[in-house]
Amino acid sequence: MFKEGAKLFGHPIHQMLIVFPLGLLATSLFFDIGWLITKNSNLGMVSYWMIIAGVIGGLIAAVFGLIDWIAIPGGTRAKRVGTAHGLGNVGVVVLFIGSWFLRHGDPGAPSMAAIALSAIAVCGALVTGWLGGELVDRLAIGVDEGANANAPSSLSGRPAKQ
Numbered sequence: 001m002f003k004e005g006a007k008l009f010g011h012p013i014h015q016m017l018i019v020f021p022l023g024l025l026a027t028s029l030f031f032d033i034g035w036l037i038t039k040n041s042n043l044g045m046v047s048y049w050m051i052i053a054g055v056i057g058g059l060i061a062a063v064f065g066l067i068d069w070i071a072i073p074g075g076t077r078a079k080r081v082g083t084a085h086g087l088g089n090v091g092v093v094v095l096f097i098g099s100w101f102l103r104h105g106d107p108g109a110p111s112m113a114a115i116a117l118s119a120i121a122v123c124g125a126l127v128t129g130w131l132g133g134e135l136v137d138r139l140a141i142g143v144d145e146g147a148n149a150n151a152p153s154s155l156s157g158r159p160a161k162q
Helices: 013-017 019-038 041-071 077-103 112-138
Strands: none
Touching: 013 019, 013 041, 019 041, 019 077, 019 112, 041 077, 077 112
């Protein structure tokens, strides 16, 4: 057993909040792809503003993720996975901030470098999202008082509870 992270009505706040920045940031890439195909500046502008909203949402979610990470016992697999998840997400946000910065001069016409940073960041978010899923779905961190913070990886083929 370990101490609780940040909860609202019995559910982890971090898990409630992450859907917004993930959705906004990932969808911004689809608007970029639309801009690449059509050169419609409105699509570039939408992507620009989605990145701003997604980064702000990601920073808010990170505060609650940090609170949850502090509650994970040290020396456990969950702490290591949580560390990789958190640091990876910092990298994702930094990449999106870089993409936003590159768009700042002409938000309606993103450069290929800005779009490439967003694409790399979305790929990174897929990895960090998997790590977050490992924490919640496999290790039951923040979900179950009887969480197994040292359960083997879901890729191991072994059951979480021996």
